[in-house]
Amino acid sequence: MLPNDYQPERYQELLDEKLANILPGFAAMGAPEPEIFSSPPHSFRMRAEFRVWHDNDDLQFVMFERAKPREPITVSAFPFGSDGIQAVLEPLRVLLEGNHTLRTKLFQVEFLTTLSGECLVTLVYHRKLDDKWLQEASEVEQTLNIKVIGRSRGQKLVVSEDWVTETLHVDGLAFTYRQPEQAFIQPNATVNQAMLSWARRHAKDTEKDLLELYCGIGNFTIPLSKHYRRVLATEVSKVATRAAQDNLALNDVDNVAFARLAAEEVTEALNGVREFRRLQALEPPLSTYDVGTVFVDPPRAGLDSGTMRLCQRFNQILYISCNPLTLLDNLRAISETHQIEALAFFDQFPYTHHLECGVSLIRRGAYESTD
Numbered sequence: 189m190l191p192n193d194y195q196p197e198r199y200q201e202l203l204d205e206k207l208a209n210i211l212p213g214f215a216a217m218g219a220p221e222p223e224i225f226s227s228p229p230h231s232f233r234m235r236a237e238f239r240v241w242h243d244n245d246d247l248q249f250v251m252f253e254r255a256k257p258r259e260p261i262t263v264s265a266f267p268f269g270s271d272g273i274q275a276v277l278e279p280l281r282v283l284l285e286g287n288h289t290l291r292t293k294l295f296q297v298e299f300l301t302t303l304s305g306e307c308l309v310t311l312v313y314h315r316k317l318d319d320k321w322l323q324e325a326s327e328v329e330q331t332l333n334i335k336v337i338g339r340s341r342g343q344k345l346v347v348s349e350d351w352v353t354e355t356l357h358v359d360g361l362a363f364t365y366r367q368p369e370q371a372f373i374q375p376n377a378t379v380n381q382a383m384l385s386w387a388r389r390h391a392k393d394t395e396k397d398l399l400e401l402y403c404g405i406g407n408f409t410i411p412l413s414k415h416y417r418r419v420l421a422t423e424v425s426k427v428a429t430r431a432a433q434d435n436l437a438l439n440d441v442d443n444v445a446f447a448r449l450a451a452e453e454v455t456e457a458l459n460g461v462r463e464f465r466r467l468q469a470l471e472p473p474l475s476t477y478d479v480g481t482v483f484v485d486p487p488r489a490g491l492d493s494g495t496m497r498l499c500q501r502f503n504q505i506l507y508i509s510c511n512p513l514t515l516l517d518n519l520r521a522i523s524e525t526h527q528i529e530a531l532a533f534f535d536q537f538p539y540t541h542h543l544e545c546g547v548s549l550i551r552r553g554a555y556e557s558t559d
Contacts, residue, residue, distance in 0.1 A: 272301030393480025490514030
């Protein structure tokens with residue numbers, strides 16, 4: 189997403205084009221009319237990263253077109269970025285430009301911000317960092333009221349903290365998240381709030397348990413936990429799992445258990461194919477869960493065949509996807525047992541061809557009356 193892509197006057201037109209390209213595939217699956225959740229046309233990205241371009245005494249933040257990797261595009265303003273990114277972008281550049289210690293072999297600058305006003309900046313170097321760097325970076329923290337991390341090969345220096353704390357407001361409720369520097373974070377916080385609200389509205393089988401695959405830092409886990417008896421959430425990343433545990437405590441959630449397993453391993457465990465030591469201490473034990481709904485938010489490649497078969501065992505599948513094409517491929521298989529009850533599109537990435545999708549699928553005959 190380059191500065192020249194910013195066309196706020198065309199926002200609705202570009203969103204309509206994306207929808208027109210993808211809707212026929214879902215209509216062919218018998219999907220109902222979708223809900224559409226748009227994005228603010230500006231100040232929507234909570235994360236951003238820029239390369240650093242050195243030209244004698246000048247230092248600039250730049251981006252590159254893929255077709256022109258040797259022609260830097262100077263970023264003097266970044267209207268896609270959150271208010272926090274926009275507020276600190278130029279003051280930080282000026283401070284770095286005038287500081288020999290901080291600018292020497294500086295390669296990249298990364299921003300992580302929140303709706304609640306926090307900003308974490310990671311400075312990436314092609315050199316080893318020392319105490320002098322730490323001292324100068326600490327002054328930048330205090331001057332700009334931000335948090336600063338330094339990284340180089342095999343090295344990470346944290347001036348104060350390596351996370352930000354976000355508060356999302358969903359359906360009149362406030363949910364607090366510790367977001368570590370390297371964990372996956374939904375990039376558009378405003379649209380993320382709409383996604384959380386949509387998922388809560390479509391929660392079913394609330395007298396039963398929820399199984400969540402790819403839970404990350406607990407983005408969906410925590411709001412959905414209020415709708416189920418118990419939640420078993422799985423995630424393979426150590427960083428994300430630790431943050432998720434912290435976030436349970438921040439939100440006083442006590443009905444969620446985490447298992448650090450990949451989706452494929454969860455499938456093997458539930459099918460009795462393998463036993464995992466990481467599950468031996470699970471409390472309550474895996475065998476006691478009465479799962480009615482499975483929630484999945486997989487990577488762009490979608491679900492593998494084994495995970496799809498696992499999902500088909502349950503009455504409801506709540507599926508969030510960042511890739512409509514792999515979602516459609518998965519739905520063709522899942523539709524053998526489930527039908528689409530609800531469909532939504534979330535414009536997480538304005539001015540690009542990407543769309544986030546939400547689908548609620550119900551197992552055929554699952555909720556038919558027995559009278």
